[in-house]
Amino acid sequence: MREIVYILFVFCWLNGLAQETSVLPEVTLTESKNALIKAGHTQKQLRDTLIPGSFSGNIGDIIESSHSTHVRSYGPGLLSTYSSRGSSSSQVGVFWNDIPLNSPGLGSTDLSLVPANLFGGNITNGGNSALFGSQVIGSVLSIEETGTNSNNLVLGGALGSFDNYSLFAKGQFRVGRISSFTAINYLDGKNDYPFEYRDEIYYRENAAQKSTNIMQTFKYFNYKGLNAKLSFWYVNSDRESPNSIIVAKPGEAKLFNEKYRTSLSVRQKIGNSFIKLTQAVLLENQDYSDPTVDLYSFNDTRSSITKLFAGHKINEYLVVTEGIDYIWNEATGSSKDSAQQNSLGFYATAQFTKKKIGLILSARQEVIDGNTMPFSPKFSLEYKVYPRFSLVGNIGYSFRYPSLNDRYWIPGGNPNLKPEEGWGGEAGVKWTNGFIDFKVVYFDGLLNNYIQWVPGQGGVWSPQNVKQVRSRGAETFVKYKAQLNVHKLYFMLGYTYTDATVWDSDIKNDQSVGKQLIYTPMHKFTGNLSYAIGRFNIVYLLIYTGEVNANSDHATIGYINSYTIHNAEVSYSFGIKKIGIKWHIAFKNFTNQTYETIRFYPMPGINFQTGITINI
């Protein structure tokens, strides 16, 4: 025991010496919007440490495992979305290299189709329409492919429970000013896991999935200040869609998704300024079929995104950026005629940092289909009170313009919907003594014109602006990371308290007023402990999710019980000549907890995964 205390003390001391500073870093000229939301926020990296079983998981697994953020999932490989600060899946923005990924038709991103082993990024909770435009009310998730700066080739494969296996390969090389990154990922699983219902054991049926991701990126580096990046991302997913267990029959529904995403960005640096032009084209096809009810539907979308972004470093304290976004969306489907949407957004930011004070002032005005959207300003502040202690805060106005499905679905689409909009802000502290990072923020926001699909005249369901929602709470995060010789230790605790309630409603006799939003846990806790010695790495992960209610009035029958999931992974790394090899085995839900995140959609009990990664 004394040895452990001693090691911890030495870790703390060494790290404390290394990290103490009394001023904020100087402002830098950045080409990423994501970098503009650091000051005054508590941005979190997606991959601070190893996540057990993440080898063949998706980015939703990473979010839930590395942050106290709730992820709603119908099961492995099935639709998965995340919720932050009480937001719905269409009130969070997901961006790939600053390109919005939320489907213009559905309004959200299925995280189960974003493989964890190809992407990294970060997540910043809170609204930020000032920078990102519509939809960023609850959070923004920014992902980018995980390449390296050196030539390499990584091959991997894993086997797991329920006939799951995955393969991936990613390689990178650089010749002169050009680099190439190529990645392919394949997942296949039957997902016929057992679950208990009415004191009997059943096996999940019609839950198989196959998905392929192919990614190619070329980068051109710094010729007279010119940089360029061309990216292509293809997704093919063929999934079965199981019924809820209460339906009590297997179902034959299938969901097929195909996505083509390409992006070209060119950045020219001129003195203390830069200008960046990005053009992206996104094509998505979704086919749903359920022969048992003779139902076949499709939903296709096309998007063209053009972004012009410029930045100027005025002096060592001030950076100013401005940009124009033009987005054209089109959606067609079996339940809607061709519907188009044109949006034009103008925004500007000013970052000021001097010694202890960091300020960001940003504002955006967007016009969609000729309709002027709410003006969206945001003010962020970070003040370093002491070398180890900072105050952070921000306040901003955010909005969500309804999706094309909301507006043009046949029947019921409502083209007269108003955007959801409202103020939101947060205030908190960051503290570090060099070896421990601690963050706590209080957040509060009121969202007006909350959209909900309700039945209207003629029995047609139609989206209406019917509610006002207030979301407030606190997020805390403690992290410890240290290394001494062959010992590496990482420790993280995250807790989120979310009080997201219906504040007012236009629905008569609405019993949901004053109650927590459906599928929004009040308590979410995540703990992660990782210890590496030499070639071994051991990781333990705990995720606690408080009870939620699936019914807006919190009817007794609608509760989903709280649950705690325990995951663990052991890995061993070794080398043969210049080839690095890593073997891992992960046990997920090793206490065999029975749980659901969507009511009547059981999640798997104890399951394992083992795999190997070869780094050439």
Added chain:
Amino acid sequence: MKRLAFILGLAALSLVSCKKDETTVTVPSKYGTGVFISNEGVFQSGAGTVSHYKRDSKVVQNDAFITENGFPVGNVLQSITHEGEKLYLVVNNSGKVEVANTGTLKSEGTISGFNSPRYLEVINSNTAYVTDWFDNNIKVVDLNSLTIVDSINTGTGPENMAVTTDGKVFVTNTGGWGTDSTVSVINSNDNSLIKTLTLDYLPQSVQIDKNGKVWVLCSGKSDWNDPTKSTAGALYRINPSDYNIEDKFVFSTNMLHPAHLNINGAGDKLYYVSDRFAGEVFAMDITASALPSSSLISKTFYSLGVDPTNSEIYGGDALDFNQSGWVYRYNSTGTIIDSLQVGIIPGNFEFR
């Protein structure tokens, strides 16, 4: 002890779910005569529930089935039918009929093998018909073995049924995903299709009056792309002997689609809502020469039931379809009596 019991009794009485006029109490009770309310529950991720209302004590027991059995009845409880001591709970998305004891609600078996069952009609002590919406047929059920023994093809999307005294079953074909305008007439003695009547679009509900005449309410077709091309609903009176249409009442607007035809216990007054899912309640004598011009109850309802024992009217309000609904009770003249908080999406009423 008596004082404690009195206090507890008062506490129980304080659990009021009544909103207006009279007190209604939500406490556990056994089930005898009364009203079974089938609450559909949220599609896929929800569970259907049974509410039971006792007329004499005005007590509502919500979640009655799961309370008595420890498991939910299934997904989308479409309708409930009782016959003697048997209660048949038709669970649409689960593709089954749960059989329970009427007095205890204890499960006594499951009839499975349906695709999308909607309504059950007991033909005799051995046989029941179940409309199967997606399969476009009626499943013939042996009530002794609780198995499907036969099927009878109908039009598209069979829904409600009414049985004449001579055993003819009139089945409304609502069109499924598309449209239909027919009523299938089946001879329940040999399970054969006798005739197919062509009426207006979307025959939705059917009743038989005290004179043995068959009334069919057609909702009319909705054209989602061009609402002006929607068709108006119509109410038909049919002679079941020769299938002649004796009268036809066409609704004045094609923007509303009438539904949920009910009849009182005396069989001389019809009730319906002016629009599916959210319509005002209208009442009409079977001898009337025209449709009523004004509503009996101006509030809109998702579902409608008329108690045959006292002609009280039950209107179901599903609110936002994701929270506990309400049932409003009116006397036969449309005066509000009280309201009951029930389960999610109260869709049908079975009076015992």
